[in-house]
Amino acid sequence: MTEMVLLGDEAVAMGAVHAGISAAYAYPGTPSTEITEFLIRYAAKKGKPYVAWSANEKTAYEEAMGVSMVGKRALVSMKHVGLNVAADPFMNSAIVTINGGLVVASADDPGMHSSQNEQDSRYYAEFARIPCMEPADQQQAYLMTRAAFDYSERFKVPIMLRLVTRLAHSRAVVQLDQGRDENPLAKPGDPTSWTLLPANARKQWRNLLNRQKDFLAYSEETEFNTLNLVGEKGGIGVITSGIGRNYFLEIAGSTDCSYSHLHIGVYPVPVQKIRALAAHASVIYLFEDGYPYIERMLKGLLPQSIDIRGKESGHLPPDGELSPEVVRAALGFEALPSPEPIQFKLPTRPPQLCKGCPHSDTYEALKAALAGFSQTLTTSDIGCYTLGALPPYKAIESCVCMGASVSMAVGASAAGFHPVVAVVGDSTFLHSGVTGLMDAATRNANMTLIILDNQTVGMTGGQPTILPSSRLKQAVLGIGVDPEHCQVIETHRKNREENSRIIRKEIEYQGLSVIIAVRECLETAKKAKKN
Amino acid sequence: MKYDIVLAGVGGQGVLSLSAIIASSAMREGLEVKQSEVHGMAQRGGAVLAHLRLSDKRIHSDLIPKGTAQMILSMELLEALRYLDFLSPGARVVTAQNPFINIPDYPELDQLISVVKGLPGAIIVDAEKMAKEAGSVRATNMVMVGAASSFLPVKRETLLALIEETFARKGEKVVEINKKAFEAGRG
Numbered sequence: 001m002t003e004m005v006l007l008g009d010e011a012v013a014m015g016a017v018h019a020g021i022s023a024a025y026a027y028p029g030t031p032s033t034e035i036t037e038f039l040i041r042y043a044a045k046k047g048k049p050y051v052a053w054s055a056n057e058k059t060a061y062e063e064a065m066g067v068s069m070v071g072k073r074a075l076v077s078m079k080h081v082g083l084n085v086a087a088d089p090f091m092n093s094a095i096v097t098i099n100g101g102l103v104v105a106s107a108d109d110p111g112m113h114s115s116q117n118e119q120d121s122r123y124y125a126e127f128a129r130i131p132c133m134e135p136a137d138q139q140q141a142y143l144m145t146r147a148a149f150d151y152s153e154r155f156k157v158p159i160m161l162r163l164v165t166r167l168a169h170s171r172a173v174v175q176l177d178q179g180r181d182e183n184p185l186a187k188p189g190d191p192t193s194w195t196l197l198p199a200n201a202r203k204q205w206r207n208l209l210n211r212q213k214d215f216l217a218y219s220e221e222t223e224f225n226t227l228n229l230v231g232e233k234g235g236i237g238v239i240t241s242g243i244g245r246n247y248f249l250e251i252a253g254s255t256d257c258s259y260s261h262l263h264i265g266v267y268p269v270p271v272q273k274i275r276a277l278a279a280h281a282s283v284i285y286l287f288e289d290g291y292p293y294i295e296r297m298l299k300g301l302l303p304q305s306i307d308i309r310g311k312e313s314g315h316l317p318p319d320g321e322l323s324p325e326v327v328r329a330a331l332g333f334e335a336l337p338s339p340e341p342i343q344f345k346l347p348t349r350p351p352q353l354c355k356g357c358p359h360s361d362t363y364e365a366l367k368a369a370l371a372g373f374s375q376t377l378t379t380s381d382i383g384c385y386t387l388g389a390l391p392p393y394k395a396i397e398s399c400v401c402m403g404a405s406v407s408m409a410v411g412a413s414a415a416g417f418h419p420v421v422a423v424v425g426d427s428t429f430l431h432s433g434v435t436g437l438m439d440a441a442t443r444n445a446n447m448t449l450i451i452l453d454n455q456t457v458g459m460t461g462g463q464p465t466i467l468p469s470s471r472l473k474q475a476v477l478g479i480g481v482d483p484e485h486c487q488v489i490e491t492h493r494k495n496r497e498e499n500s501r502i503i504r505k506e507i508e509y510q511g512l513s514v515i516i517a518v519r520e521c522l523e524t525a526k527k528a529k530k531n
Numbered sequence: 532m533k534y535d536i537v538l539a540g541v542g543g544q545g546v547l548s549l550s551a552i553i554a555s556s557a558m559r560e561g562l563e564v565k566q567s568e569v570h571g572m573a574q575r576g577g578a579v580l581a582h583l584r585l586s587d588k589r590i591h592s593d594l595i596p597k598g599t600a601q602m603i604l605s606m607e608l609l610e611a612l613r614y615l616d617f618l619s620p621g622a623r624v625v626t627a628q629n630p631f632i633n634i635p636d637y638p639e640l641d642q643l644i645s646v647v648k649g650l651p652g653a654i655i656v657d658a659e660k661m662a663k664e665a666g667s668v669r670a671t672n673m674v675m676v677g678a679a680s681s682f683l684p685v686k687r688e689t690l691l692a693l694i695e696e697t698f699a700r701k702g703e704k705v706v707e708i709n710k711k712a713f714e715a716g717r718g
Contacts, residue, residue: 005555005564166593169567169568170565170593171566328596338597338615338617339616339622339651347609348578348634349541349578355633459575461570
């Protein structure tokens with residue numbers, strides 16, 4: 001037994017290593033990035049497992065499926081919205097007969113610290129009819145990840161590991177066991193279980209439905225789902241899931257009240273345990289980070305005698321993340337006294353582009369190029385450059401999902417709007433913008449695409465892009481963009497006027513134009529210099 | 532015993548390395564530790580907040596409940612004021628005197644200093660100056676570890692040992708500068 005101080009994300013990574021994974025794939029996304037960052041550092045020292053950043057979450061997921069198909073274990077990690085991108089392989093991987101253990105870590109971001117929504121991945125697990133495991137702390141993150149691989153092979157399904165920001169990015173001591181060896185290569189004897197032709201798929205789907213009772217039986221018996229009944233019948237019951245447990249125990253530990261407590265770490269929810277709690281309590285509080293997933297299940301549609309208190313009932317806020325304060329208030333305790341508030345207005349300090357960031361030069365040039373038009377539309381995307389929506393730039397007008405800047409510009413130009421400019425980062429372009437550009441090129445859409453080529457995935461800490469900068473122009477031209485209207489500019493303060501002139505010219509051109517604005521991210525350059 | 536510290540600053544100021552020194556020292560002394568960090572978008576020049584919890588018993592929550600922290604330790608003057616609702620009565624606010632001005636509506640410095648000075652238990656440290664005198668402005672966060680150290684449930688020797696171990700790979704000179712910065716902050 002050894003000890004390590006690990007982030008929740010890193011505990012998942014160590015759990016996967018000790019479960020004997022052969023490969024790990026991911027696309028960077030807060031709060032999941034540190035799983036793969038850790039594995040890359042680990043593999044650099046130990047020579048394995050194979051770890052790679054993929055073009056997007058879909059390719060990452062499919063690569064992991066390939067590893068599973070030939071009998072080895074694979075981890076695929078992403079942020080919650082990344083699972084939308086990977087939804088196609090995710091949903092269908094539930095139907096095949098998993099061979100080597102396949103675990104998908106999906107890191108939710110309640111409170112939207114670094115995301116555009118707070119969707120709850122547990123619904124995806126239920127949608128796919130697969131089990132989900134949700135660690136409460138760093139130790140469980142390690143243990144559950146290990147268990148998830150065994151579970152995946154035992155029941156031949158992918159397992160979702162649901163994380164949330166506060167666990168992913170919190171550090172604590174984790175006790176580690178001995179690792180397990182990798183699986184040998186072993187291709188399945190019957191390929192029909194991976195060939196989802198309708199006739200096979202119907203069989204596989206029924207097979208998955210037949211296994212639901214096994215998943216439920218596991219949920220009832222696993223030590224990750226714990227029920228503790230106290231006192232007489234008719235008392236107060238609490239159901240926690242994931243890190244909700246920690247806030248509840250923190251608050252309960254500072255009071256004299258006693259609660260019957262069911263903690264749920266493995267889904268499908270343990271029905272017998274919930275019924276046992278409900279038979280013992282007259283009130284049940286629900287503390288789950290994310291959507292009121294268990295709460296809604298318990299409430300159903302019909303009237304019932306038990307009083308269920310959570311987000312739906314208004315005892316907790318319907319949005320945002322859980323916190324000790326929220327749990328405290330829900331349980332009916334007054335807020336603790338804190339010092340007198342000061343009579344002083346604090347200005348906010350939102351995140352902003354670094355001083356001298358190449359994006360700021362591109363935005364200045366773009367704004368100058370757009371001056372004088374009676375109306376303009378600038379769609380944009382997800383990355384550091386999204387901060388260009390804020391003052392002093394106010395240069396972009398949309399940020400919806402990866403790659404949408406390109407396809408939305410295609411739509412807006414087809415609707416007759418002009419000028420339309422799409423601004424996308426190099427990595428986001430390669431992740432999901434490239435398909436939109438195919439639509440644009442095929443139809444010669446009347447729009448200008450600006451690709452901000454800073455040669456890195458900046459916002460998540462400077463991971464390498466899937467194609468190097470030197471191949472970006474070739475990729476764009478290969479899609480069929482007119483070489484006359486594909487310009488590469490060096491985005492820099494000293495070139496601002498010249499760049500603005502080039503952008504203006506391409507905006508005025510009636511048809512598709514692409515401008516690649518090149519200069520390395522300051523942070524990446526600084527890091528490269530250090531090493 | 533439990534000691535909860537709210538760490539504040541601006542992205543890039545070394546808040547996490549400051550936290551790591553205290554956390555590792557506490558672990559060395561057998562305490563349980565939890566440290567909640569901020570990654571991603573907020574790091575880009577924005578306000579950053581980390582929670583560091585030390586205890587001789589099991590720590591459940593990764594987040595410090597409001598109204599219970601013993602200290603705010605801030606690398607930046609304005610940021611010292613952002614999380615006061617986390618403090619328990621009688622808690623400390625230990626902050627660097629130096630402003631980090633990257634917003635247009637940053638308050639007047641004199642006014643800001645007087646507000647911080649008005650807080651009960653406030654300690655304002657001229658951290659950048661002390662770090663420069665110790666040999667490098669980059670040791671500012673170790674000045675702040677020093678300034679906080681006499682209130683922490685961790686021995687001075689343990690903190691110094693961790694500073695030594697952390698900076699050892701950067702050479703003896705860097706170790707000396709950071710130890711000097713720590714001692715200057717401790718005063």
